[in-house]
Amino acid sequence: MIRQYELVERVKAYDPAADEAMLNRAYVYSMKVHGAQVRANGDPYFSHPLEVAGILTDMKLDAATIVTALLHDTIEDTVATYEEIESLFGPKIATLVDGVTKLSKLEQASERTKQAENFRKLLIAMSNDIRVLLVKLADRLHNMRTLHFIEKPDKRRRIALETMEIYAPLAERIGMHQLKDELEDFAFAELNGEARTSIIRRLSFLRDQGGDLITRISDQLARTLANQGIDSWVSGREKRPYSIWRKMEQKNISFEQLSDIMAFRVVVDQMPTCYQALGVLHASYSMVPGRFKDYISTPKRNNYRSIHTAVIGPEKQKIEIQIRTREMHEVADFGVAAHWRYKQSNGIVPDGGAPEGTQYRWLRELLEILEQAANPEEFLENTKLEMFTDQVFCFSPKGDLIALPRGATPLDFAYAVHTGLGHSTVGAKINGRLQTLRTELKNGDQVEIVRSKGQTPSPSWEHIVTTGKARSAIRRFLRNQQRDQYISLGKAMAVRAFQSLGRDLTEKAIDGALSKLKQRSVEDVYVALSQGLLTDRALLEAIFPGERPEDTGDARVLPIARGRLKRKRAENALPIRGLIPGMAIHYAGCCHPLPGDRIVGIVTTGKGVTVHAIDCKTLESFADAPERWIDLAWELDAEPGELHVGRISAVVTNEPGTLSQLASVIAKNRGNIANLKFTDRSSEYVEMMVDIEVRDLKHLTHILAALRADPAVSSVERARG
Template sequence: MVSTVSSDIAALHAWLDRRPALAASLQACAVLTPAQAEECQVVLGLLDSLGCDDDTLAAALWFAVAQVDSDVWTAKRDEVNASVKRLVEGQQSAERVWVLHAEHGGASEGLRRLLLAIIRDLRVVFILLARQLARMRGAARLPPEQAVSLARLTADIHAPLANRLGIWQLKWELEDLAFRHLQPDTYKRIAKLLDERRADRESFIAQCIDELGTAMSRSGIRADLAGRPKHIFSIYKKMQRKELAFSDLYDIRAVRVLVVDVAACYAALGVVHSLWPHLPGEFDDYIARPKGNNYQSLHTAVIGPHGKTLEVQIRTHAMHRAAELGVAAHWRYKEGGGGDAEFEKRIAWMRKLLEQRQDDDAGLMDDFQSELIEDRVYLLTPRGEVMDLPRGATVLDFAYHVHTEVGHRCRGAKVNGRIVPLSFQPASGDRVEILTGKVSDPSRDWLSPHHGYLHTGRAREKVRIWFRRTAHEANLAAGRAIYEREMKRLALSTTLADKLPAHFGLKSQDELLVALALGEVTAGQIARAVQDLSRPATSVTQSAPPVQPSRHTQADTSALSIEGVGDLMTTLARCCQPLPGDAVRGFITRGRGVSVHRADCPSLARLARRDPKRIIEVSWGRAPEHAYAVDIQLTGYDRKGLQKDVTGLITNASTPIIASSSRVFTRTGEVEMHFTLRVRDFEELSTLLARLGALPNVIDVRRITG
């Protein structure tokens, strides 16, 4: 093998030979050039040092192969497992972010968020970081323009990601290499200053370690001491942040102390402060108050031998592993024990869930599955800018997020070039274009939660403010129209209108109507209020047993209470089908107990005239779990799929359909549908009718009672 291929490819093959699980990748490596093989070996070595599993390493290799010859990957992809496929696809998704970065010449926090939102496996991030570091190590061989472009991408995305993940061993090198190409003169100046004093500094550090080690031994503290390397970019940032000259930096000389536990950390701190005087204001306790990326350590600055300043970092071995490997450290060093099998990790502005088993270290990575739990979506403007909104946000929410006037003038939207309804919910990575009119003209329907146009409270409030600025009379008229439409649609009496304002804490009916127009009170809340107010304040309640429901109503009437009589069998009248909240009265039948009617039922009126002594008072009980049959009628213009849309919406609302029928009027092209549904109360019915009324081609939908 070595004699027929270059030394770089032979080295890669030799590396893969030591990992039997990666043997399947050997043949694919034949398509790689020597330079690509060298880069792959560096990437694999970095991933191995992070404790990544074989699937992650294989995915890094297969992605490199796919970039060189996509046909090889296409031919072999069915032979690899699902985990490797997912990791390769995650790297391919990341390419979209690199393209956006190149198009716009820079990155915002949004691009980093978008990257983590569009990849579905956290392990992809480690591959991306390792590959970028491998490329940065060879950037000096690239043309200057390419090296600067690669360094800018590193500084904008990869180094911040490594920082947020807490993978310091990659973060420092990524930052230094990017800094070297982006600001070469400053980099060389600081590097020269470090080199000029390197011998003195190393001698000083050796003396400090010797003195501190002796003091630790006398105090009975077991500690490992070493000089801490200072990275050029971190020196530059501190000089900028504190406006200091290089000679004024106290932590160019630094020592790290590693101990066994937290108690030993504070004991070691006492030894340091007793040995050398500490600098006031230069102490940070990141053990008691960890950084956002969960970094833990004690930092102190002291005046060491010869009056020179010295920084000392004290931490446990476990803290050091976490600091060096970040999230990856938990894969190799997760401590066992009882408790939750889910290990939840916050990564600053992102939330990630690493689902792990409390298992041995070897089996842990084999079963590792990670899923990005994200409560935001990251959307692109036509110019490529990234905007984040809460998950569930619609394109109309996006329009208001861009600018209030864009929302007010929104007439439509395109997602990835395709026209979508205003209630469409785009996914992370989608490019959204808002189509606007010349004048502001929001719709009151946007405020209705039933239509699903707006998900965010911020956007709804902007629409309310717009309507508040319109004429008071217009809001009053709109609210009255909504109220009357709701009462008519639900076949409810308006006799309780005077009591409704107080129910919502308002002073007058006009205030209620304006609140209804502005969406501050919904039609469903009105329906619920009518139901509550129509219940008697006091009644002699005696729970009636449920009757065997008829084939038509299928209703449980045990939520009825009968006044002034003993237990009686009850049934809901078919002629008017009362619902909880309706004013009801009972008629004592011969052999069928009490038939319960709406108080305004024409059939009940005829029965009362014929035999008034058999009319009794009944009231609804308070068992919300009971369901009642109700008839609704829907009228619309006939179209293909209308009935399917109607029945699908009812089914998705988890509302049982007891019976249905429809007929088409060919002369007018209209269709009339009748449904008998089982609902719990007015609010559920109100919501359902509103959603049905919003379907295309629907003219009217209402409850019918006779």
């Protein structure tokens, strides 16, 4: 363990003005309150916050952050309280500690819900002070270093998965690549230990075969640059096992097919020298096409800046080279921690980097997702989408740079600019050519969004977008739109309920009964009515106690618009899955859907849902309004009850007795003719449309087979329209 004076000396070495008394007080207080607690490996628990503080001293962070690290588990795991921390160390430290503290008292059934809630709190806290995230990442790093001491495999895997999905991307987002690499490596070892071991063995074999290849190539690159008068520091390393594994997965290639498992860094003094070094290297070695990226001209969202290229370098090896200044190199390794140091020292961002706050744009986008998410799980899902590492850089017609994840579409671009622009998007021009909204954007694309005031988001857009911001905005709009439909339908049901008492609907009357109905607003009453959570009788009883309509019938609401009378089981619910309880429905007269058909519903505000067969031609007129579609299906195990109308088209011989013969066949097969219409007549044949009451599709098919067997029937088919 780090001794007390050693920790203080570490901090004072890079921050002579640090509050030594506060550091000593935090060390002693943390050791005291953790007392005899021990970790899974048997070490005193106090060793954990101490190691976390040690990790942060390596990043040269300020004394307040180090004190927060020492205290970060005190509120959660000891008798210490927020008020006590505030009184001893001040409100700022107390706020930081509370931000890192988990929501340990959440009584949630789902572990995933608890994880999502913890992440929501962490996000809110770090939006106020990014040091909360720095402490949390250092905390997670030390936990991963000691993960193997946890006995339960399921718990180890859950922690490793959470690290890979949330904390490693977060570290990447704030530019802390060194910490991200270590987190990924530990998580990879737990999630796929065999693959990691295999890659390490192969790297070791190549190292033995090539000798000190990395050192030889580094020296040669340095000499090449020095010969042209460029002073540089060149270092090389093998790519990490997880980075190699991810490339093998993404490109679907074997280890033997990888040719760039070595990466080299060229560090120079000034930004212009980066481009001079690039010119020298490209002039000296063959460049690999398609591998050049200039992150100095267009920095990543985490303020990472460097020039990336690949060449066939010394000893005919295909290598990746990163060229940057010393300040860029420090930011690349320590990210926002380095930025924080520069800000603390002189408030100047080195090398003309991103202005203050720019590197936190992604954090503001996550906060927008937080506001729009319906529940913690949806927020966590969309946040993972928002933390993609691979990026494309696109431009607006005015030249504004928009960074998006790989695979983004024009819809993602529109929502990245403004939510309102995304909602009204109808098309996009990419590099001057009109393209579909599904088009995948590429680096350097200029995107112009075509919009319309009458356009609204469609449910299908969820499958087009890649970013979490776009998906959460679309879901929020659709939720609000669905509520509007519920309100409209519920209001129509309330009007009918009031009319049954001979009264006109007044929202003032409903408002006075909200407490009895246990609803917060009149709109909530309408929603409850349309969802079947509130009956018309309960509504009327709450507003007009003791009054009864002339014929209330059953207490439940059955708002069937133009529905056919049931011959049996009229009191039972309709045998259809996917309907909202209590919603008014009727069957389409254009296609006459039967149980056994594939069906969909079309929502009409104020009228409910019309059920159509999936192949009904009328559906083509709703192709541009997919938000009105509802996926429906018949309850296959429902008992036979309601009779449905199936329509057939028959051609019979024009002879006396033919019609009675057709009716006889239908009757023998337990069908009932509900309607008949002659559509064409000649001297030999008569064509007619016949509506037959049947139980389901199988029943109609049986009748059709019987009719085809009758000699008087020339042809017979099921009819649409």
